[in-house]
Amino acid sequence: MIDRTKVWAGTLNEVALGGRAKRSVGFYDTTLRDGEQAVGAAFDPAQKLEIAKLVDGLGVGRIEAGFPRVSEEDREAIRAITQAGLKAEIWGFSRALVDDVEAVVDLGLRFCVIEAPISDPKLAALGVTREQVLGRIEKAVAFAVRNDVRVAFFGVDSTRADLGFFERVYRAALDVGAAEIAIVDTLGIATPEAVTFLIGRTREWVGDGVPIHFHGHNDFGLATASAIAAVYAGASWIHGTVDGIGERGGNANLPEIALALELLYGVETGLRLDRARKASERLREIGRYQLEPWKPVTGENLFVRETGAVAAQFHIPEAIEPYAASLLDTPRGIVLGKKSGAASITLKCEELGLPARPEKVATLLAAVKSLALEKRGLVTDEEFAAIVHRHG
Template identity: 55%
Template sequence: MSLQIPNDKIWISELNKDETVRGGFDRDRTVRFYDTTLRDGEQAIGVVFNPDEKFEIARTLSELGVGRIESGFPKVSAEDTEAVKRILEADLTSEIWGFARCVISDIDAHIELGTKQVLVEISTSDLKMQAYGFDRKKVMERLTNAVKHARDNSLRVNFFAVDATRSDTGFLKDVYSTAIETGAEEISVVDTIGACAPEAVEALIHDIASHVGPGIPIHWHGHNDFGLATASAIAAVRGGATWIQGTVNGMGERAGNADICEVALALQCLYDMPVELDLTKARDASRVVKQAGGYQVDGWKPVVGENLYIRESGAVASQFHIPQAIEPYSADIVAAERGIVLGKKSGLASIQLKAEELNLSVSEERYPTILAAIKLLATSEERLVSDEEFRQIVARSQ
């Protein structure tokens, strides 16, 4: 189900509406999201989700509107097995997919738990094959056996070509053809180490889509090593990808994965593409995952950053009454609260807004004295001034 953002909540440049920007997208289909926070996201250094946390994250992802949740890799540990089992039994709205290497025992672990659909992976680049100690013949043999085994046990299969963007294109096409002929119903084009520019992503997806035909859904899985994961995901959609794989907060190994909420926001607001994600739930999902993972994100991070709608600068505060002047999209889209904080960079308008927020009666002639006290405190202690300190400064100014 597509959740359309009202146009009056989006305040982007008119230049974005040019056909050179918005052309090439198929707006008759809705972009959907396959979340891999519980598997690829957990590969972030030092992050360990216990079964209770994985269950809570899965529940939150379902509320966010994620079409598919990758439940995990039960072969890793007994705890992962328990988490997958609980998620499968939860009867969530999202489809639950399993992750497996092209290894029969990996697939059997999912069969035993009752998984109905599985993503199976194997490396397809010569570099990765060399690192693992096998060749192209072995890749074909392993993927054929794995896909056949999954299909023989009534599992739906998405074939996931690891390091696809650095693979020989001819061999990559042969791999996808073999996977589909063996029974895979969907394929994933994977930029395992974020080594592909957005323009190259679009071209590759278009080429693969033409090769496999319109009946095979294509997933894009990209990483953020050059800070281009969101741009690459958008390019993949323009190229013909049906699904975007990624994580909450963009977490993951090295520089992380594509952030599904960032991709959803950009596709809707900048490219007018329908997406299946409820961005009013994005900040809740971010909070749950951060808490479980024991980390924080930057206050200025798109969609979920705590400071996106909080203003300290006096020059910006003077425009606060017209959100369109200082923000590209409404806080309502991501269910955020707008507000003013006081510090070194505050101005006279900041004093007025904060006084109104706290229901304090402050005459305009006192603003300069109050502002000077705020700047002195903020500068000397190199921090913001709290609301309580503001009340005290106001009281002393009388």
């Protein structure tokens, strides 16, 4: 539960959202499957188990353990994850092919996403007709259901599908036993308004009894906004990954979506924001990738200040930050550089236990700025300590 006294977003959102029904939503993590599609990412079974445990610790409701038909390594990872006693439901992934589903059944998985392309560009690229893909979907879903697997049908590129065929495909999957459906913005092309339209329209004809998932990508930087739109249009589950890791522009970023939903919309997600930064740090070590230092939730500079004017307000966090650093279990800090001011010097001296005589602050600031310009970078704590001792 978020401590609302540590959220300093003002009242505008409450006014604008007044009258909207309170929502809750579940998170479906696909870091191990869709996230691994990021260029250069390759997780071994031990790493996949570790990542699954990290994700489970974040409090997501469902974890997609992988695609069994990919390799024996993937099957080994799935076996380990299903035996790890995690709290989340463990889901498999399959194409709409009976052989794929058999691999899921053989591993004892009780939940599975079954995917098939449903847009004309995707069908043309694969040389498959609409009728052929419909037949595959019906056979694969029916086979899974006969083997006591709960199915969520996943229409690849569904945001570019012909609307009539979109409805026909999803109805066909439901008719043969799919219990849930996933609407998929494979190339991240849907605006939040389009997501609202498509999920809202689908909710009208499936009714309230069928959970709708939304799976979004971030090619246009809209994944978080689209996920929020999906929640308010009636989606029960939001797919995504830690850090938004994935191919091209990445997947929807679950911690980022949780931050916005929890702090700005008051929507409960169950995600442990206080664990998100550590999970991200470890995933980056395993996946060997970096993030922008200004990235929401996980950016290293979120609560670090260099600018002197802002440092002068550092003692009043709500004046310079939208929420408390403690919500993410991370410290605040001052760094010194070209943009520092007198308050920066005083605060850094206090932090390091160094003498900060008022008459010396201007001299120390000038020395800091000079070194920062010379370095074209920040002044380290060690360098600043030397400056203080030098200027006595």
